[in-house]
Amino acid sequence: MLKKTLVWVVLGLTLSTDLLLANVAAIATPSDAISQLVTQTQPIFTPRRRSLLRFKVPSIRGSRNLEAGAARGECSPQAISAVIPPKPATMASTDLPVQLTISDRPTFFVNVPQTSATQAEFVLQGTGKEILLDKTVPVTASKGIMNYTLPSDFPGLKVGQKYSWRFSLVCDPTGGDRSGDPVTSGWIQRVQPTATVAAQLQTATPRQRVLIYADNGYWYDTLKSIADLRAANPSDLTLVRDWKDLLQSVSLDAIANQPLIQLDTATASNK
DSSP, X not given: OHHHHHHHHHHHHHHHHHHHHHHHHHHHHHHHHHHHHXXXXXXXXXXXXXXXXXXXXXXXXXXXXXXXXXXXXXXXXXXXEEOSOOOOTTSOTTOOBOEEESOSSOEEEEEESOOOOSEEEEEEEOTTOOEEEEEEEEOOOSSEEEEEEOOTTSOOOOBTOEEEEEEEEXXXXXXXXXXXXXXXXXXXXXXXXXXXXXXXXXXXXXXXXXXXHHHTTOHHHHHHHHHHHHHHOTTOHHHHHHHHXXXXXXXXXXXXXXXXXXXXXXXXXXX
């Protein structure tokens, strides 16, 4: 009799425990369901990454008759350098890269880390080394990315032709000794945009033109467009970031913080 009673007690405790767990599960289920519903319906906000401005470097070779590069001089403790994409590693050592433009009078950019020079010289040559333009320009800043635009009295670059250009700081304007002048150089070619690109540029905003130029490999036009926008909107940090992104895309981020200096072509003189 005692054994039978103990069996009923154990059975009763087991049933009570099962019922208790079932009730707990029943109570917890709505909460879990609500939690899952909230998780599924609550929007997930992720920070939107700003698209970076990148430049597509065209693989166009220049003449082998000009040594491109950078050099320092007596009035510049650090080398000055053309603001152009570096030579691709896949290009032959005897070839030099050519940057493109669709402008007949493009703007050229040179990084000057520090200088005491008060004058600079800009020379433009054809493929036969004939001098097409030789101008002396006043330098009004001691450092910065200086830019020079071909003047209005120049007939303009011809479509399809390649040109070499050279920029040098004049360390001794009175003595005539040019051996200590820092100098840098590059190549440029004017091209005709396709009908599609030309149509895009006609309806594009100034900021949209920057993207079109960069996407089609027009280096000089891309730089000029952002430089003009920054000059017109000096407080716009987006343009500052675009400038840095552009230079970084061609491994020129080390000079991205240099101030932009426009050289005055109106006061330039012929050599």
